[in-house]
Amino acid sequence: MIEKLKEIVRHRELIITLVSRELKARYRGTVLGFFWSLFNPLLLMIVYTVVFGFIVGGARVSGFENDKWMYALFLFNGILPWTWFSSSMLESANVLSVQGALIKKIKFPVEVLPIMVVTTNMVHFILGLPVLLFFFILFGKALTPWMLFLPVSLISQYIFTMGLCFLVSALTVHFKDIKDILSNLLTLWFFATPIIYTYESVPKALKYVLNLNPMTHIIESYHYSFFFGSLPHYKRFAVTILVGLLFFYLGYLLFDKLRDTFVEEV
Amino acid sequence: MHAVRVHDVFKFYKKNADSHKFLTIKSALVNKTLFGDIAAGERFEALRGVSFDVKSGQTLGIIGENGSGKSTLLKILAGISKPTAGEVVTSGRISALIELGAGFHPEISGRENIFINGVILGLTRRQIQEKYAEIVRFAELEEFIDNPVKSYSSGMFMRLGFSIAINVNPEILLIDEVLAVGDASFVPKCLDKINEFRRHGKTIIFVSHDLATIERICDDVIWIKKGKIEMRGYPKRVTDAYLEYVGKKDEVKTLAQHGEEEKLSGREKEKRWGSREIEISNVRMFDGNDKEKYIFRADEPLAIQFDVDARAAEDDFVFGIGVYNGDGINCYGSNTLLENYAARRIQGKGRVRLTVPALGLVNGTYFLDVAVHKRDGYPFDYHHFQYTFRVTSSHRDVGIARIPHSWEFSDNIAFSKNENS
Numbered sequence: 286m287i288e289k290l291k292e293i294v295r296h297r298e299l300i301i302t303l304v305s306r307e308l309k310a311r312y313r314g315t316v317l318g319f320f321w322s323l324f325n326p327l328l329l330m331i332v333y334t335v336v337f338g339f340i341v342g343g344a345r346v347s348g349f350e351n352d353k354w355m356y357a358l359f360l361f362n363g364i365l366p367w368t369w370f371s372s373s374m375l376e377s378a379n380v381l382s383v384q385g386a387l388i389k390k391i392k393f394p395v396e397v398l399p400i401m402v403v404t405t406n407m408v409h410f411i412l413g414l415p416v417l418l419f420f421f422i423l424f425g426k427a428l429t430p431w432m433l434f435l436p437v438s439l440i441s442q443y444i445f446t447m448g449l450c451f452l453v454s455a456l457t458v459h460f461k462d463i464k465d466i467l468s469n470l471l472t473l474w475f476f477a478t479p480i481i482y483t484y485e486s487v488p489k490a491l492k493y494v495l496n497l498n499p500m501t502h503i504i505e506s507y508h509y510s511f512f513f514g515s516l517p518h519y520k521r522f523a524v525t526i527l528v529g530l531l532f533f534y535l536g537y538l539l540f541d542k543l544r545d546t547f548v549e550e551v
Numbered sequence: 552m553h554a555v556r557v558h559d560v561f562k563f564y565k566k567n568a569d570s571h572k573f574l575t576i577k578s579a580l581v582n583k584t585l586f587g588d589i590a591a592g593e594r595f596e597a598l599r600g601v602s603f604d605v606k607s608g609q610t611l612g613i614i615g616e617n618g619s620g621k622s623t624l625l626k627i628l629a630g631i632s633k634p635t636a637g638e639v640v641t642s643g644r645i646s647a648l649i650e651l652g653a654g655f656h657p658e659i660s661g662r663e664n665i666f667i668n669g670v671i672l673g674l675t676r677r678q679i680q681e682k683y684a685e686i687v688r689f690a691e692l693e694e695f696i697d698n699p700v701k702s703y704s705s706g707m708f709m710r711l712g713f714s715i716a717i718n719v720n721p722e723i724l725l726i727d728e729v730l731a732v733g734d735a736s737f738v739p740k741c742l743d744k745i746n747e748f749r750r751h752g753k754t755i756i757f758v759s760h761d762l763a764t765i766e767r768i769c770d771d772v773i774w775i776k777k778g779k780i781e782m783r784g785y786p787k788r789v790t791d792a793y794l795e796y797v798g799k800k801d802e803v804k805t806l807a808q809h810g811e812e813e814k815l816s817g818r819e820k821e822k823r824w825g826s827r828e829i830e831i832s833n834v835r836m837f838d839g840n841d842k843e844k845y846i847f848r849a850d851e852p853l854a855i856q857f858d859v860d861a862r863a864a865e866d867d868f869v870f871g872i873g874v875y876n877g878d879g880i881n882c883y884g885s886n887t888l889l890e891n892y893a894a895r896r897i898q899g900k901g902r903v904r905l906t907v908p909a910l911g912l913v914n915g916t917y918f919l920d921v922a923v924h925k926r927d928g929y930p931f932d933y934h935h936f937q938y939t940f941r942v943t944s945s946h947r948d949v950g951i952a953r954i955p956h957s958w959e960f961s962d963n964i965a966f967s968k969n970e971n972s
Binding site (some may be wrong): 298299309310313340384386387388389390391392393407516546548549 | 553564565626629630631632633649650653654656658659666667671672675676699784960968
């Protein structure tokens with residue numbers, strides 16, 4: 286495994302090049318350029334703020350009884366990392382077939398492709414952070430030193446997402462219907478993660494279920510270090526990192542096992 | 552020293568990739584189809600025990616029919632796919648020209664794509680920077696290099712891809728038929744570059760259907776037939792054996808068609824007309840040794856022969872033949888009247904034979920017309936497009952007819968002539 290990781294590190298220039306290709310190409314020809322990567326989560330935030338802050342809840346969302354704008358901020362805080370996660374998953378389901386020419390026609394380290402997907406989406410996420418901070422300042426929310434916890438959250442999310450993306454990209458080559466299941470699963474997963482509601486507002490019985498979801502703790506770590514301005518629940522978070530590493534290991538193991546079948550099946 | 556060693560390589564594919572789609576994850580895990588071996592009945596054996604080695608600096612050609620396993624072999628050599636069994640050992644950096652411009656992104660400029668493609672092919676950005684000017688110059692794209700690749704013509708696209716791949720500076724170069732898509736002016740340039748590689752002692756493995764090029768640039772040729780090496784040796788010897796094999800196979804096919812077409816009465820009507828007062832039958836072709844044959848070399852003698860049957864005595868009749876190429880262009884036509892044979896009398900059964908010392912046609916499939924009619928054109932029996940034959944040879948000249956010729960040059964013009972071209 287260590288050898289394989291070294292191998293991946295040796296491909297870093299390739300990964301960097303492909304990520305910048307993706308970033309350049311994605312918004313080339315669109316008027317707003319790379320700002321689209323910010324508008325998508327922003328739009329999602331506005332929709333949920335309107336729906337849950339004004340229509341359904343009538344500003345009675347637990348924890349934000351009197352402050353719709355704080356609720357919007359809380360939403361954006363969670364949606365931004367979630368978008369990184371869900372876009373990575375959806376794209377990695379396609380990436381091997383979309384980039385089929387690379388696999389079939391030249392000798393190419395395939396594992397670079399899901400890495401490219403997760404990394405590209407991470408860059409979009411990072412580009413979204415200044416906007417988040419802008420809203421913090423706009424709504425008079427304090428910026429705390431706990432925000433420096435960000436790299437830890439980032440790394441743990443990267444590892445967990447990467448593991449799942451290895452799994453998804455390898456399996457979709459053989460089972461095309463995973464793509465369809467995945468988008469539904471992600472919708473479900475979105476609601477099973479404290480993004481549009483707070484972790485605290487969940488009834489005790491359901492908290493057990495919520496705790497089993499690694500994304501709960503990852504998103505919570507962003508909530509804590511940004512929105513709540515305090516140290517994340519480090520015990521839960523430490524377990525999450527271990528679970529993430531396990532997923533990464535298993536995901537890569539399967540990917541590596543199936544690697545030779547990609548040429549023929551893509 | 553060997554640059555490439557291939558030892559007893561097998562490659563099996565699943566025969567029906569589609570049936571796979573209905574698999575569930577559960578059954579895949581239970582039956583181990585995802586990781587296990589492919590059952591004997593369900594597999595297509597693309598390569599069946601191929602062994603050979605290539606000395607460093609050698610140029611090896613690989614020929615074979617479509618589906619014989621050439622491309623599979625090349626992909627295995629390139630490290631793109633893994634052999635089912637057996638071993639491939641290579642020494643030195645490999646560049647495979649299997650698909651040019653793989654990884655090009657249409658939306659971004661040629662300049663950026665050079666860097667991306669170069670990195671994909673294993674160069675560092677620095678190395679690409681050093682070769683950048685040469686890549687652009689060789690691809691002849693100086694003016695367009697900042698335009699997005701989607702605006703390139705297919706020729707420009709291919710030129711850029713070739714230029715990058717060749718500038719990877721490999722020790723082993725694998726080429727799969729890519730030159731077949733190049734524009735006419737660029738192909739010779741590619742061949743020059745390949746020759747330059749040979750002079751620099753690089754190892755080249757070249758897969759192609761273009762036998763003349765194979766004969767010209769290869770030191771050694773392997774003929775692969777149904778996943779096995781049928782023959783290896785001196786290029787001319789192998790390509791000749793291959794041509795003969797393909798010729799024989801086609802001949803069987805053409806002979807079979809020959810038998811069939813005479814039975815097809817519906818089609819016969821469209822292609823055959825006339826009063827039948829004189830009837831033509833049993834049209835056959837022979838080679839110089841009087842052997843029935845329908846595949847000829849361009850310089851080979853041949854004969855066209857047919858039986859005639861005149862029910863009543865006639866004194867006005869003309870025998871004629873016509874040869875058409877695959878485009879329906881009349882390459883040659885003549886008849887006894889045009890050649891001043893004045894008809895006197897025909898009655899009962901007889902035979903007509905036309906002998907050609909050398910065919911003088913370029914490679915291709917031809918149709919033969921045979922007819923007997925009156926001087927004014929009134930048809931007795933006209934067989935139009937009824938018979939086919941083929942001309943195959945390693946000559947690569949084009950046109951309608953092969954005009955006998957030779958080149959002469961003054962002393963200040965120098966060529967190194969390859970014996971086969």
